[in-house]
Amino acid sequence: MAEAQLQQFLEKVRQLNAFVALSESQPALRDALRACDQHHEVVALAAQHGFDIGRRWGDSQAAPAQPKERPSDQINLFSSLCPAAGEERVDRLIEGPGWRLERIHSCLASSPEGFWYDQTETEWVLVLRGSAQLRFEDEQHSRDLCVGDSLLIAPHRRHRVVTTDPDPGTLWLALFCSADA
Incomplete structure (x- = not known):
């Protein structure tokens, strides 16, 4: 350290x-x-009450820097401006036949009341920064996810986002694969 x-x-x-x-x-x-x-x-x-307990490992006290100009084939997964509260931004990073990899940046985001994702694809998610709560329709309680947690979501397993962190938000890496990939 x-x-x-x-x-x-x-x-x-x-x-x-x-x-x-x-x-x-x-x-x-x-x-x-x-x-x-x-x-x-x-x-x-x-x-x-004057206490700063929210900063995570590697977070600086300064405001996050603006993303730097980079060649189109080079990105930094953590270099993403936080979207407005209640919003999320999806950046498609790469894709191939039957699959795609996305970076999702969400800020105090949640699924609309009564809405459930019901996807035809398998989704694997990894929390890169922040935390979130997800709820599956077939489970009684929400799941808490934090940095490093990953989750494999089977096709048609209905789920929703309960909440994500406020600024600087929750940063996800999501891999979507269709059954024929």
Whole structure:
């Protein structure tokens, strides 16, 4: 671990410990924390009390840089401007007969009420940055996904996005394959 990452880690632990101590001394804050369902709600509550606990490994304190001009055959998967809250952007990276690879960047996005994806393709997704909750129609509870989590979704397995992170959003890599690929 580089020294800068170590210092970032230690600062996050310090802020988490201070936030926990404050919540133990203030019953109203503890109740508000207990009412949080999602990671970004805890991060926002901590920020209201002056704590920065939301930065992830490798995230800098500075605003994300604008994507650099690159040759058309070279991209950086993490170089993507966050879409507006409630939106997502899909970039097709590469495709072949019966398959395609996409980068999906979502920000506080969710499927419309009552809407379920019902795809004819197999979909494999990987969370590159952020977190999300997905719900399958045949399961009682939502699934929490975070950085590094992947999921294989069979054709016609109905599912929906419950929520994704606020800015800088959730960044996905999605591979779609048809049955004849």
